[in-house]
Amino acid sequence: MTPQIAFAVPGDIRTLTGGYLYDFNLMTALSGLGPPIQHMAWGDSFPQPSADHADAALAQLQALPPDCPALVDGLAYGALDTDGLRRVRAPLFALVHHPLALEPGLDAAQARDMARREQANLDLARHIFVTSPHTGDLLHQSYGVSVDRITVVRPGFGPPVQGGAAKADPPLILSVGLLTQRKGHDVLLRALAQIADLNWQADIVGRDHEPSMTARLTALIDDLDLAPRVRLSGEVSSAALQARYCSATLFALATRYEGYGIVFGEAMGHGLPIISTRAGAVPETVGAEAGLLVAPDDADAFATALRRMLSEPALRDTCARASLRAASDLATWADSAVLVRDAMVLP
Structure with missing residues (x-):
């Protein structure tokens, strides 16, 4: 009999951000495959949890029986007390979107402490799921995780959307991402001014x-x-966001780092040319033909890329076609869920 799976996620899993959309859709797809899913909702203070939130999370994990595998979102997994995790009887599985220590804005001491704890906690995991090959390589090279303990589980997407909607006039440059330093919206604005x-x-x-x-x-x-x-x-509704993708001329995100970037898959699924940066997993996600990528934090180069994409219809059409081709090869959530289920089913 397939064991129950506990899926622990800090904060509100219905939040409309890439990481939460990933977790929600993966959990939904896992439920569709048959194993009973126990959603463990934790406090929203992670990755720097309050004492109450950290204690409550560990108590829930420690209460699980030894035959119930626990899949824990990396936003919380790497932040939990290592000694507390050692007392968990259930098999632990980590879902890492990107290493916590790479979040911009941390001082050097915070980043070192976070990386040290995250590495110690990953050592306790039975297996680790990552959202991109880039993140898997980071865990292997910087955290010493052996490659046989890592499975890449890319986000799932529906079929590409082709035609049917009028494009905005004047041309719409769409950017989607949390308003954080990491997303580089300030760089985009300085580029737009040029x-x-x-x-x-x-x-x-x-x-x-x-x-x-x-x-x-x-x-x-x-x-x-x-x-x-x-x-x-x-933040807008899913329907409103889809309408924006359909009416946009191009997608632009001047991100400083991405562990995957689910919005790129969404943009490609709508056939949008992409302007972004060579940061984190962006190059392997977008590829060489679907857009123009520049160095992070380079507003001048970003402006040049925007100017080319707006001023050169042939380039824009070529990138748009490449986006749709790339989108047709993206995984579905059912594909993603099968990878996770098969790795978590215990003998």
Whole structure:
């Protein structure tokens, strides 16, 4: 008999961000395969948990029987007390979107402490799932995780969307990502200021995830005299986001780091040319033909890429076709769930 699987996720699993969409869709697909899923909802203070949230999470894990494998989202797994994890009887499996120590904004001491604890906790895992080959390579090279303990489980996607919707006029530059330092929205804004002579509008979709980030970006928009053309939409519904993908001319995200970047798959599924950076897993996700990638934190290069994509219809069409081709090869959530289920079923 297939054992029950406990799936632990900090915060609200229905949050409309890439990581939570990944967890929610994976959990839904796992349920469809048959193993009973016990969703363990933890506090939202991870990856720097309050004492109450950390204690409650460990108590739930320690209460699991030894025949119930526990899949723990990496946002929490790497932040839990290592000694507490050692007292868990259930087989532990980690789901790592990207190493916690690589989050921008950490000082050197915080990053070292986080990396040390994360490595110690990963040593306790029966197996580790990662969302991209890039993240798997990081865990192998920087954390010493053997490759036979790692399975790459890419996000799942539906079939590509082709045609049927009118494109926005003026051309819409769409950016989707949490309002955080890591997503590089400030770099995008500085790049947009350099192409003000062209005809375009821009929409940045994503909720405020760091203190005062909306205020800081709003101030930058005003300073750069972009207010009439750039909108900060905040978090929108899934239907509203799909409408934006359909009406956009291109997708742009000046990210400083991505463990995968589920929004790139969504953009490619709508046949959008992509402007982004050679950061983290972006090159292996987007590929060489679906867009233009530049160095992170280089607003001048990002502006040049935007100008080319807006001004060269042939380039834009070539990248759009490549996006759709790449999207047709993306995994489904059922594919992803099978990989996880097969690795978690215990003898």
